Amino acid sequence: MSGCLKRLMMLLALALASTGAGCGRYVSNEFELATAARAKETCSCLFVALMLQENCNTTTATDPPLTTVQVDLPNKVVEAQALLMWSARARFVDEHAGCVLE
Amino acid sequence: MGAKLTALLLLLATGLAGAARAQDCPTRPYWPTREWHSRVVPTNAARPAQLKALEDYAYTDVGADCDVTRLRTDAVLVIQNGEIVHDRQVHGYDSSGKRHISWALAASITNVLTGVAVQRGVVHLDDSICKYLSDVASDHCAITIQHLLESASGLEWIDAQDTASKQAWSLQQMLYGDGHGDTARFVVDQPLRDKPGTSWHESAGDATLLAHVVDAAMQVSSDGDWPWSALFDHTGTNYLVLERDLSGGPLGGTHVWGMPWDFARIGFLFLNDGCWDGQRLLPAGWVVASTTVPQPYRSKKIDAGAKLVPGRLWWLNKAVPEQNTAKPWPQLPDDSYAAIGQGGQYIVVIPALDLLIVRTGDDGANSVFNFEKFVLLAMALATP
Numbered sequence: 001m002s003g004c005l006k007r008l009m010m011l012l013a014l015a016l017a018s019t020g021a022g023c024g025r026y027v028s029n030e031f032e033l034a035t036a037a038r039a040k041e042t043c044s045c046l047f048v049a050l051m052l053q054e055n056c057n058t059t060t061a062t063d064p065p066l067t068t069v070q071v072d073l074p075n076k077v078v079e080a081q082a083l084l085m086w087s088a089r090a091r092f093v094d095e096h097a098g099c100v101l102e
Numbered sequence: 103m104g105a106k107l108t109a110l111l112l113l114l115a116t117g118l119a120g121a122a123r124a125q126d127c128p129t130r131p132y133w134p135t136r137e138w139h140s141r142v143v144p145t146n147a148a149r150p151a152q153l154k155a156l157e158d159y160a161y162t163d164v165g166a167d168c169d170v171t172r173l174r175t176d177a178v179l180v181i182q183n184g185e186i187v188h189d190r191q192v193h194g195y196d197s198s199g200k201r202h203i204s205w206a207l208a209a210s211i212t213n214v215l216t217g218v219a220v221q222r223g224v225v226h227l228d229d230s231i232c233k234y235l236s237d238v239a240s241d242h243c244a245i246t247i248q249h250l251l252e253s254a255s256g257l258e259w260i261d262a263q264d265t266a267s268k269q270a271w272s273l274q275q276m277l278y279g280d281g282h283g284d285t286a287r288f289v290v291d292q293p294l295r296d297k298p299g300t301s302w303h304e305s306a307g308d309a310t311l312l313a314h315v316v317d318a319a320m321q322v323s324s325d326g327d328w329p330w331s332a333l334f335d336h337t338g339t340n341y342l343v344l345e346r347d348l349s350g351g352p353l354g355g356t357h358v359w360g361m362p363w364d365f366a367r368i369g370f371l372f373l374n375d376g377c378w379d380g381q382r383l384l385p386a387g388w389v390v391a392s393t394t395v396p397q398p399y400r401s402k403k404i405d406a407g408a409k410l411v412p413g414r415l416w417w418l419n420k421a422v423p424e425q426n427t428a429k430p431w432p433q434l435p436d437d438s439y440a441a442i443g444q445g446g447q448y449i450v451v452i453p454a455l456d457l458l459i460v461r462t463g464d465d466g467a468n469s470v471f472n473f474e475k476f477v478l479l480a481m482a483l484a485t486p
Contacts, residue, residue, distance in 0.1 A: 025260075025270070026269060026270065026275045026279060026280050028269070028275060028278070028279030029269055030267070032278075033268050033269065033278045033279050036278035036279065036282060037274075037278045040277070040278065040282075044357070048201055049201045049202065049359060050199055050200050051194055052194065055193075055194050059464060088278075096326070096329075096330065096343060096344065097326070097344070098344075098345035098357070099345065100346060100347065101278065
């Protein structure tokens with residue numbers, strides 16, 4: 001079994017275990033974190049860093065690749081999803097404040 | 103109305119005082135507010151072997167994109183005596199306006215913005231955070247602006263090296279999880295580990311909380327664009343982006359975006375004792391205090407394995423016998439200091455050589471990139 005496939009299986013198992021309340025001090029689970037990070041950093045990469053989408057896909061991709069992004073270029077909004085269960089949205093505010101995670 | 107008028111008069115008074123103190127400021131043949139000048143004799147002609155050595159090391163990619171040991175330099179900028187000695191961008195970065203993330207290097211910029219607020223008399227180092235934040239637990243009100251500058255809030259902060267799980271990692275939760283809507287609230291709601299001011303712990307949370315406190319104070323007499331009107335516009339760093347959370351609080355511990363020339367101007371401001379073109383923007387003594395090891399670090403260091411030596415949100419090349427910490431960069435001049443962010447973001451200031459070195463990158467968490475080796479190679483381009 002390849003390293004990536006092992007990680008995928010482990011994360012899927014974790015996904016099933018983490019659909020309820022989080023453990024420890026914090027509530028947000030790893031999928032919520034990964035999805036939010038993907039949305040926020042893709043938005044910043046595109047609309048603050050002004051990099052090409054292919055560059056941003058490389059620098060913000062999760063490993064294993066469980067998150068996907070949809071980019072609304074005219075409105076400067078990025079939505080990310082993971083396993084159809086978690087989603088997050090970031091939008092560009094302006095040239096001083098950059099992107100904000102909603 | 104009364105408070106705003108008082109603040110306005112205070113700003114006017116401190117502005118006049120600043121103008122009077124400007125005689126203490128260093129002079130320069132020019133100031134790079136609009137653009138940086140280049141050295142007359144190009145480095146590829148003056149020092150070709152040294153240039154090749156730097157480029158071979160810095161710009162040779164090592165490892166795959168997903169490799170934690172990867173080395174990815176995106177840009178290097180070397181400036182001596184205010185003149186560009188070397189300037190190159192790769193991996194899609196160029197001079198057309200593409201910005202690079204700072205990560206924790208942002209904390210050093212938050213230090214600068216705090217200095218601006220102190221210089222203007224808007225905040226004082228011994229101010230409690232409760233002067234500017236509401237609904238804070240009473241024992242947390244002992245935290246002052248100085249404590250945050252010295253990473254000595256005493257608030258618990260779980261770092262990457264303390265946990266295998268991102269879920270337990272405070273930084274991840276602050277930026278993308280429980281705390282993302284109001285990052286300062288997230289930080290200040292963490293339990294106290296130590297009495298404020300008694301221990302040192304590197305924490306993007308402290309820097310984020312500091313940025314939020316200073317921002318709240320400055321917005322009493324200004325608006326959300328005060329970093330530009332008070333600092334960035336004066337120094338030509340107006341292309342910087344200071345990202346904010348959903349509450350409007352600045353992400354001053356992680357998310358400043360800029361080009362290498364912008365980051366170099368931050369270093370140049372420090373290299374010139376907080377002055378810019380005859381105007382004192384930071385208090386006299388601010389740079390010296392920021393590049394002095396804070397007492398909380400000497401008293402108690404939480405990260406026992408940490409090898410870097412802190413100043414006030416800058417990193418120093420000093421030994422600290424009390425903590426059995428050696429000089430982190432023994433081959434570099436003693437007066438070297440740096441702003442450092444994850445992924446290989448650096449602003450290196452070497453006053454002894456009037457030298458600035460900026461590097462941006464996308465290194466892995468355990469990159470093979472050697473900071474000291476890189477700085478030595480960059481120093482070789484400079485004249486002694």
